[in-house]
Amino acid sequence: DAGVTQSPTHLIKTRGQQVTLRCSPKSGHDTVSWYQQALGQGPQFIFQYYEEEERQRGNFPDRFSGHQFPNYSSELNVNALLLGDSALYLCASSLRQIYTEAFFGQGTRLTVV
Amino acid sequence: GQQLNQSPQSMFIQEGEDVSMNCTSSSIFNTWLWYKQDPGEGPVLLIALYKAGELTSNGRLTAQFGITRKDSFLNISASIPSDVGIYFCAGRTGGTSYGKLTFGQGTILTVHP
Numbered sequence: 001d002a003g004v005t006q007s008p009t010h011l012i013k014t015r016g017q018q019v020t021l022r023c024s025p026k027s028g029h030d031t032v033s034w035y036q037q038a039l040g041q042g043p044q045f046i047f048q049y050y051e052e053e054e055r056q057r058g059n060f061p062d063r064f065s066g067h068q069f070p071n072y073s074s075e076l077n078v079n080a081l082l083l084g085d086s087a088l089y090l091c092a093s094s095l096r097q098i099y100t101e102a103f104f105g106q107g108t109r110l111t112v113v
Numbered sequence: 114g115q116q117l118n119q120s121p122q123s124m125f126i127q128e129g130e131d132v133s134m135n136c137t138s139s140s141i142f143n144t145w146l147w148y149k150q151d152p153g154e155g156p157v158l159l160i161a162l163y164k165a166g167e168l169t170s171n172g173r174l175t176a177q178f179g180i181t182r183k184d185s186f187l188n189i190s191a192s193i194p195s196d197v198g199i200y201f202c203a204g205r206t207g208g209t210s211y212g213k214l215t216f217g218q219g220t221i222l223t224v225h226p
Contacts, residue, residue: 004155033212042117042201042216043156056213090155094212101146102212104155 002027004093004105012111013081021076021108025093032074033102034066035090043090049074050096078110086112119202119217126192127225134200134220135186142204145178145185146214150199159200160187192224 005024013019025032031050035043045058049068063079072093078085088109092102119136126132136145144163148156160171162178162185169176175188185202199221203214 031212033214035214040219042119042203042218043214045213045215048212058213092155096212101158101161102214104148104157106153106155 004029004091004103006089006091006105006108008108009106010109010111012113015081015083015112017081018077018079019081019110021078021089021091021110023074023076023091023093023105025072025074025091026103029093029095029100029103030072031094031096031102032068032072033092033094034074034076035092035104036060037088037090037107039087046076081112083112086110117202117204117215117217119220121220122218123221123223125223125225128192128194130192132189132192132196132222133186134202135184136202136204136217137184138204138215139183140204141182141206142215143182143207144205145176146203146205147174147176147185147187148201148203148216150201150219152198156201189222192222194224194226197222197224 007022033048034046037043047057048055052068065077068074088107090107091105094100094102147159150156160176166180167178173190199219201219202217
């Protein structure tokens with residue numbers, strides 16, 4: 001049973017560019033959350049998707065957007081990249097109906113230069 | 114916004130020693146979670162607490178949900194080298210905020226053989 005898988009594992013982008021990160025939830029899970037983890041910090045909640053809609057959002061600008069597909073996989077898009085967007089981006093999946101705790105993927109390390 | 118203060122920031126201990134770390138908040142949480150994160154990996158759930166005053170164990174790990182709902186602690190008994198890593202507390206308010214976790218800054222644990 002595959003856990004949460006994220007791609008790519010590492011990515012280098014230039015300031016001003018756009019990036020798309022991908023997440024496949026754990027089998028049977030229907031809810032995907034995204035977190036940003038800066039170096040030396042705890043993860044910070046970006047947003048959560050359920051039934052292909054954004055359900056909750058943290059304190060992140062509109063440059064951060066997402067999408068959930070019918071197969072429950074999800075994408076995180078970041079536009080107009082800033083140096084400060086460099087971080088580990090974590091995807092977590094859960095099953096909403098039975099309020100399971102989230103399983104985290106290994107993350108995508110984004111470096112903006 | 115909500116913030117979790119986790120202490121200590123780092124610990125250096127000898128194998129076999131017991132470890133204690135705690136997390137405090139200015140706000141009330143309905144759920145407290147403790148995660149461990151190894152380098153290059155996503156956080157892994159260790160213990161989940163859902164009731165004020167609850168004391169829960171998972172092997173050598175014991176965690177408690179503070180009765181004020183504003184704090185939690187984690188104890189690790191008889192530490193071993195594989196306990197090395199970063200430990201995070203996380204809180205959730207529940208209800209319409211289901212899914213959104215607020216994380217502490219982490220405690221870096223080093224165990225000397």
